[in-house]
Amino acid sequence: MHKVIFDTDPGVDDAMALLFLVRHPEIDLVGITTTFGNASIETTTRNALYLKQQWEIDAPVSKGSGDKYAAGEEIHPFPNHIHGDDGLGNIGVPDVVDVPLDPRTAQQFIIETVKAHPGEITLVAVGRMTNLANALKEAPEIAGLVKEVVIMGGAFDVPGNVTPAAEANIHGDAAAADAVMTAPWKVVVVGLDVTLKTAMSRATLAALAAKGGAAMQLLDRVSQFYIDFYDDEVTDSMVVHDTCACVYVVARELFTTRSGSIRVMTDSVGEGKTLQKPDGMRFGPSVWDGLPSQLACVDVDAENVMKLVEETLI
Numbered sequence: 583m584h585k586v587i588f589d590t591d592p593g594v595d596d597a598m599a600l601l602f603l604v605r606h607p608e609i610d611l612v613g614i615t616t617t618f619g620n621a622s623i624e625t626t627t628r629n630a631l632y633l634k635q636q637w638e639i640d641a642p643v644s645k646g647s648g649d650k651y652a653a654g655e656e657i658h659p660f661p662n663h664i665h666g667d668d669g670l671g672n673i674g675v676p677d678v679v680d681v682p683l684d685p686r687t688a689q690q691f692i693i694e695t696v697k698a699h700p701g702e703i704t705l706v707a708v709g710r711m712t713n714l715a716n717a718l719k720e721a722p723e724i725a726g727l728v729k730e731v732v733i734m735g736g737a738f739d740v741p742g743n744v745t746p747a748a749e750a751n752i753h754g755d756a757a758a759a760d761a762v763m764t765a766p767w768k769v770v771v772v773g774l775d776v777t778l779k780t781a782m783s784r785a786t787l788a789a790l791a792a793k794g795g796a797a798m799q800l801l802d803r804v805s806q807f808y809i810d811f812y813d814d815e816v817t818d819s820m821v822v823h824d825t826c827a828c829v830y831v832v833a834r835e836l837f838t839t840r841s842g843s844i845r846v847m848t849d850s851v852g853e854g855k856t857l858q859k860p861d862g863m864r865f866g867p868s869v870w871d872g873l874p875s876q877l878a879c880v881d882v883d884a885e886n887v888m889k890l891v892e893e894t895l896i
């Protein structure tokens with residue numbers, strides 16, 4: 583069983599990832615922590631509560647920071663054109679959802695839960711890395727207590743999706759991502775190099791909705807706006823970025839990884855670019871010295887990832 587804290591910015595593909603975690607028999611979802619990204623922190627938190635209510639999820643929701651890791655840094659505009667004004671495909675989520683939040687902040691929840699289960703918690707982060715970086719800053723000792731950090735974000739050998747250099751989750755708080763990648767814990771980055779290969783067609787989604795009950799029907803409704811947006815890249819399909827990272831937790835054999843230390847560029851035209859120095863490459867003294875070796879996913883068995891996603895969602 584994998585005990586997972588899901589750090590998320592729902593978000594259409596986040597919603598599918600959440601349902602995957604809830605329905606996978608080897609996942610024990612111990613908490614949902616929210617981050618800004620696909621929408622403001624108020625909206626993504628409201629959406630997490632809405633999905634918890636609709637899908638009767640038995641895990642607490644903790645609200646994350648609405649500010650970037652580096653004090654005073656400006657937040658980039660939210661991608662309403664991809665996830666809708668309500669962050670869930672403009673389905674008309676009520677403004678207020680009558681479900682209580684956990685009293686702890688996301689940062690506190692992560693620290694307390696990791697300390698309560700040393701060596702057991704997998705952090706799956708599919709939004710900005712802000713909460714993880716804040717938790718590390720407050721309690722650096724958690725790095726030695728977390729089992730693994732699985733991140734959806736970054737683009738190593740392919741272009742980004744918000745700039746030629748950067749993927750959205752990393753670009754949205756580059757300093758936070760650099761702090762997370764360079765900390766002494768085990769990080770696996772599931773970036774655009776692999777997630778762009780994993781997509782679900784509108785027809786498959788509709789077929790799952792016909793079989794998968796009310797939860798899948800809601801996911802189908804939520805996803806239509808996002809599928810329309812992605813039409814330029816994948817015809818009539820949705821790229822399942824965040825679900826792809828969740829699949830890594832239970833089926834890592836479907837991914838090809840490369841090991842080496844990872845850094846994130848934090849300013850100028852390269853802001854949010856993820857770089858990896860493969861193990862064994864040697865340079866003179868530099869900012870790469872002494873960093874932990876992390877894993878970057880460079881290829882994926884997309885067919886079997888999607889098979890597992892379809893089996894799990896219904």
Ligand code: BDR
Pocket residue numbers: 593594595596620661664708709734743749750751823824
């Ligand atoms: C990532 O950015 C967000 O739009 C998605 O939810 C995903 O986590 C893809 O770049």
Ligand code: CA
Pocket residue numbers: 590591592593595596619620708709824
């Ligand atoms: Ca996301």
